[in-house]
Amino acid sequence: MPELPEVEVTRRSFADAIHGATVLALRLGKPLRWPLGCAVDHLVGRRAGLAQRRGKYLWLPVGEEGLLLHLGMSGSLAFGRDLGPAGPHDHFELQTDRGLLRLHDPRRFGAVVWSTGLDAPPVSTLLAGLGLEPFDARFTxxxxxxxxxxxxxxxxxxxxxxxxxxxxxxxxxxxxxxxxxxxxxxxxxxxxxxxxxxxxxxxxxxxxxxxxxxxxxxxxxxxxxxxxxxxxxxxxxxxxxxxxxxxxxxxxxxxxxxxxxxxxxxxxxxxx
DNA sequence: AAGTGGACCTGCTAGC
DNA sequence: TGCTAGCAGGTCCACT
CATH class of the missing domain: 1.10.8.50 (Helicase, Ruva Protein; domain 3)
Incomplete structure (x- = not known):
């Protein structure tokens, strides 16, 4: 499903709303492509930063650390205060004081991975080897x-x-x-x-x-x-x-x- | 090293 | 109506 335009459209649709929100809880559903890599309460109390995109990945800073999200083939994100109860394909939820960020992904090729930073593993490993952004001036x-x-x-x-x-x-x-x-x-x-x-x-x-x-x-x-x-x-x-x-x-x-x-x-x- | 095929997982549709 | 095969936006990994 999500290629660069869909990922960027998604990013723009929730980045401002979640920016500065405090994490209240994190919930996981069925396993995604990779394990989260930290305890579910690890990020509680920290504030979300401005979501960024690299290729088809999204990086959501949380405190000094962050979460890398990938939508795989069938993933989509929803953000809101009243999203209703989680369905059988909602495998990641980040509850904040400004609303709930929810990953819906029936095929579960998507992922949410914790990392201490964009330049630290495992995120740096996942992003290593990615080519230029198409709108980078160096892409000629x-x-x-x-x-x-x-x-x-x-x-x-x-x-x-x-x-x-x-x-x-x-x-x-x-x-x-x-x-x-x-x-x-x-x-x-x-x-x-x-x-x-x-x-x-x-x-x-x-x-x-x-x-x-x-x-x-x-x-x-x-x-x-x-x-x-x-x-x-x-x-x-x-x-x-x-x-x-x-x-x-x-x-x-x-x-x-x-x-x-x-x-x-x-x-x-x-x-x- | 580059190229190939399989793997992951679920749901929908076309065809019998 | 019900079953099955084939197909789907991505990407990693093992093997040649």
Whole structure:
């Protein structure tokens, strides 16, 4: 579910509200991807800071320490004073004096991990190796071209790894490649300089548009106030197999790369 | 070292 | 109506 736009939309929807709140209690449901790493009452009495995002991770400072959150495939956060009783898929709750922060995650690929800081393990380990933020000024066509050099994997898969640039998951990688006119199976290392330049711009453009649209809600994504995204309405290729390309009318095709579906227009997207 | 496939877990939908 | 197979927004790990 949550790629960079959804995570950022989520962050913006609760960051101000929880900033400065005092932690009253913490409750855990079923196990998530990793154990919390501290006692459930460890953070009680400390104040939440301003939530930050790195890639698809969120970092919520609490006192001098903090919590790293990941929404996995099916996670979403809710924040409010009256969220009702916890359901069977609500696996993390942070009660504060300004409201309850709740992680809802049916598939439990998400995580909440305590750490003494962003630069301390285990968080530093999880974040090590992440590529540039797409809106970082250092993320240029030259950088992208340089980092793709020598890689034989398909460009679509190279983007998903996230060690070059973070934030584009399955939906936005497909959409960015469409915008750039690049076939998803093109070998990453054979992308020309000009095409890398275009792709870098397309990645930023797609993520910015999705952010503007409040993210993509395919099934159940909601921000912390329960608002759904609408980028799915403007998707050019994702989930549109068999439908007409909005640009040239050719039927959108689906292929499987690394056990994930890729959608593309066989006419608009070329290998060179 | 880079590339591949499996693993984690639950729910929904299409098809028989 | 009921069962089953296949699919889903992510990422880590073991193996070649």
């Amino acid at each position: 066509g030259t950088y992208l071209h340089e980092r793709l050099r020598g890689r034989r994997v398909a460009i679509k898969q190279a983007l998903l790894v996230g060690d070059i640039v973070v934030g584009a998951g399955n939906i936005y990688a497909c959409e960015a490649l469409f915008l750039a006119g690049i076939h998803p199976a093109s070998p990453a290392g054979r992308i020309s300089r000009p095409r890398a330049e275009r792709l870098a711009g397309s990645i930023r453009q797609v993520l910015a548009q999705a952010l503007e649209a409040g993210g993509t809600t395919l099934r159940d994504f909601k921000d912390a106030h329960g608002v759904a995204g609408s980028f799915q309405m403007q998707a050019q290729v994702y989930g549109r197999e068999g439908q007409d390309c909005r640009h040239c009318g050719t039927a959108i095709r689906r292929l499987v790369q690394g056990q994930r579906s890729t959608f593309f227009c066989p006419r608009c997207q070329t290998r060179s």
